[in-house]
Amino acid sequence: EAQVTQNPRYLITVTGKKLTVTCSQNMNHEYMSWYRQDPGLGLRQIYYSMNVEVTDKGDVPEGYKVSRKEKRNFPLILESPSPNQTSLYFCASSWDHSNTGELFFGEGSRLTVL
């Protein structure tokens, strides 16, 4: 089954404790992206990657890091989480970056930073 898989789905952590949210897709997509969803703000792009070893900032990259060492994986790293990073996070992928194709979303990772 074609899918984007995120882990963990739910996480409660404390300020400053590094964490990683993993994202993996099995569709051989070139393009991957991370979004955060906050009430009333819709989804905002954090980082994106057009292909392996190519990543770039989205609209709200502060406090986040990403890497794209393999085509299928695109982990999101919070080096020192803060309460304002409490949010619902979505990973998404598509064939390429042209926007003519569909973005496939994972089921989301709900993060709470105390």
Added chain:
Amino acid sequence: AQSVTQPDIHITVSEGASLELRCNYSYGATPYLFWYVQSPGQGLQLLLKYFSGDTLVQGIKGFEAEFKRSQSSFNLRKPSVHWSDAAEYFCAVGAWAAGNKLTFGGGTRVLVKP
């Protein structure tokens, strides 16, 4: 930079009644426009998309949307709502030149009364 406005935060509709969700966008070039649906606890699923051509676009689950360039709108409609349509709906505009960034509206939550 592009932006999307969904004026209605919540809409309540009776089952069997028609539904229209409003979306207004701002983008300097020809837009790529999308509607996504998010069911509770789920990721986002593409309902339909517009790139060019016929301004009335048909999507899945009986939804359609109409692109009106003069009004910068891309409203979503469904003639007869089912209880399973209760969800949050997001309009988005695509900007592939900016790294396939989908800019999302704030979302409209639809409640369906029996």
